[in-house]
Amino acid sequence: MNCGRARQLASLEVDEQLSAGDLVSLREHLAACSACSAFHHDVKVIRDGARALSSMPAPDDFLLGVNRKLVEARLVANPRRRAIFGPAIVARSWKLAVVAAAAAVLAMLATHTDRTAPADTAAASFMIETAASQDLTLTTASPLDDISIARLAGAVEMNNERTYPD
Amino acid sequence: MVTSVADNDAALVARCKDGDDRQAFDDIVVRYKDRIVNYVRRMVSDRDDADDIAQEVFVRVYAGLRGFENRSALYTWLFRIATNLCIDYRRRRRRPERQHLSLDALPELTACGNSDKGRGDVTTPEQAAIHSELSLMIERAIGTLPERLRAVVLLHDVEGLPYEDVARIVGCPLGTVKSRLFHARSALRDTLGPYLRGEAPQVYDKDRSAI
Incomplete structure (x- = not known):
């Protein structure tokens, strides 16, 4: 397995989307390739960090704004x-x-x-x-x-x- | 018997369609407004425009509810409308909607709030600061991505939607979603590389582990 293919699989592995066979192949490659191992780790850190991003709640008058737009659009x-x-x-x-x-x-x-x-x-x-x-x-x-x-x-x-x- | 979100959504949609029930529509807005606002604000950097687009999403939903046949989840439809409106917005503005990331700005960064959906247990103030800083760096790095890559990252990595839903929302095959996600993550790694490798002013403590 070359590094390009390994990194594609590493991205899928982060999401637990690999088949058993691909997972074994990837593990073998990562054990022998520190660069791809670092890639795999970084992608996992980034994915976890993205999922933990803070939530930005909608403004308090959001629903009011939607209803105002409905009136303006003559939908109600x-x-x-x-x-x-x-x-x-x-x-x-x-x-x-x-x-x-x-x-x-x-x-x-x-x-x-x-x-x-x-x-x-x-x-x-x-x-x-x-x-x-x-x-x-x-x-x-x-x-x-x-x-x-x-x-x-x-x-x-x-x-x-x-x-x-x- | 536990009622799923999808069942609740279908019931709300049915109430809207059958009885022109405004309360049911308001319930839909309240249920999804935060997720849509989050997504659109990260797709469109201008906060006021983003909130305006997010409201427009629900106007489009109201106008099209009678044609909605529950073949896909309601939230999939909402995100699809939101994605299309964001793309239209950018086309109207006729310039790339990218933010610029500078590692030189790191010392000026302040801690941002972490959501309760974070997985790591942050125990010390130092770890909390690092975690917050990482979040802010990722937030900004996502803003530098091309729109088609950004949408996939936001929908899958941030919103946590499965590949299949992302494919329906952005209107491309499953393989394309996987490919875009790979390229997006590679680009994010390139952007955040110095930070992740400890070459930035603040160092994130890597905890490398085998699969």
């Missing part, structure tokens, strides 16, 4: 944003939808309205705008208050009367 929803803004956004969207629907009804009616009664149409628009402004300032999930709905209903009825005077 932002729980903080959902908790703080979620209900208000949903409530506001719901209210806006009601107001928009009412406005659309009034707009349709207005196209069939007697154009000699602009004051009533303007009044209805004002009520809708008032209701909408109130709605946008609400921070709770409550629906439009009864007064606003009554005003809207009255405005629609008033327009109906104007539209079909006969």
Whole structure:
């Protein structure tokens, strides 16, 4: 066995990866070759030293950082944003939808309205705008208050009367 | 009945896949964060970048969990992602990620903490100092290795993973792992030779013994 082959086997022997036959051959070579014997010893010291290297623990906020990256990558929803803004956004969207629907009804009616009664149409628009402004300032999930709905209903009825005077 | 780490990992992965269980994913992170951080910090010398890469490993895991089929161990997959990210990082930086070792710096070295995984019983302050110094020298010498050799040494010699797992992680045949390990150890010996032979300022007390 030459020294090159012996050193390859020495590296494997450190990890106890040699067959019985190779182990015998290596022992014979190391007994006769001080250079390879020194190599074998040094490799074992280095391997043991590497395995005993000190551990470097992850920073305390590591998990927090991972979760932050998940949010940034849009792999998960932002729980903080959902908790703080979620209900208000949903409530506001719901209210806006009601107001928009009412406005659309009034707009349709207005196209069939007697154009000699602009004051009533303007009044209805004002009520809708008032209701909408109130709605946008609400921070709770409550629906439009009864007064606003009554005003809207009255405005629609008033327009109906104007539209079909006969 | 004793539950193995692999069984626990498989259960955590199943919980993540079936129920989109965030707690299970957090458990995976907590279980492996230290090992991944250790590995990446030794692959990438910049500590902040290393921690960033280590976090990215778990982001990739979260994104790919549904496709993970438990054909290999979870930690094998984690280390494979970490290795690829470290290689990508170095390619982006377009310069060798090597640290320089100078034996002249030895007198300035200070003792570093030893982990509880060390095998030798260090009994005297002098032995403790020598042991710590050796650890620091090895740490620095590993940093001088080319990346493909460094990865194999870190995975096998430092992390203690078997050859087969190392082969899966670095994506090469078993024989290549053995060859790289031999070359890496030879290179480390060349670097640490003066220190090991007592030609450095501090001498490590060799205790040569027959096989």
